[in-house]
Amino acid sequence: GAGVSQSPSNKVTEKGKDVELRCDPISGHTALYWYRQSLGQGLEFLIYFQGNSAPDKSGLPSDRFSAERTGGSVSTLTIQRTQQEDSAVYLCASTQGLNYGYTFGSGTRLTVV
């Protein structure tokens, strides 16, 4: 596609429910990253995928968070048993190479009530 697409753009969920956030990167971009941006905060790294390598999960805040990338393209970030502190904007980015910088999606705003 023309850009990085994220869905849904907004998600309101009840505490304790599971949610899935989707990211469709730019075609041909081999690396995909998930970040979280809490209100008034910077970007917190969560996880990244590069080609067929094992993902770097070092930023996932708890075992309630998981992500997968199918076929080297679309990625899904899953949050189980959501908590209020999970409320944030979840940003996905992809890149075709180290020297290109990231192309970000518009994000999914998650609100846990």
Add this chain to the structure above:
Amino acid sequence: AQSVTQPDIHITVSEGASLELRCNYSYGATPYLFWYVQSPGQGLQLLLKYFSGDTLVQGIKGFEAEFKRSQSSFNLRKPSVHWSDAAEYFCAVGPKTSYDKVIFGPGTSLSVIP
């Protein structure tokens, strides 16, 4: 430890005035350096990047940044600010040799007074 510092949480400038946003980093080797802008309600957009060579780099929207190795700094500048420049600005550093994550600073919020 790898980190990015943006000392100014919030800056207010008058339209037409010059602007400098500070960025300092701590990294094991000379990294790739980036500035991103996030306008209200928008995603992050790459303003400019530095990899090697000329330490003064030009970006979009009239922005430039200067890499100073001795100071581990990569400050962003603009000679004359426009009201549309009001946004959040993030400095970021990333590795040159792997797809390891880019580390972002906490951001500087810019307000522009007409």
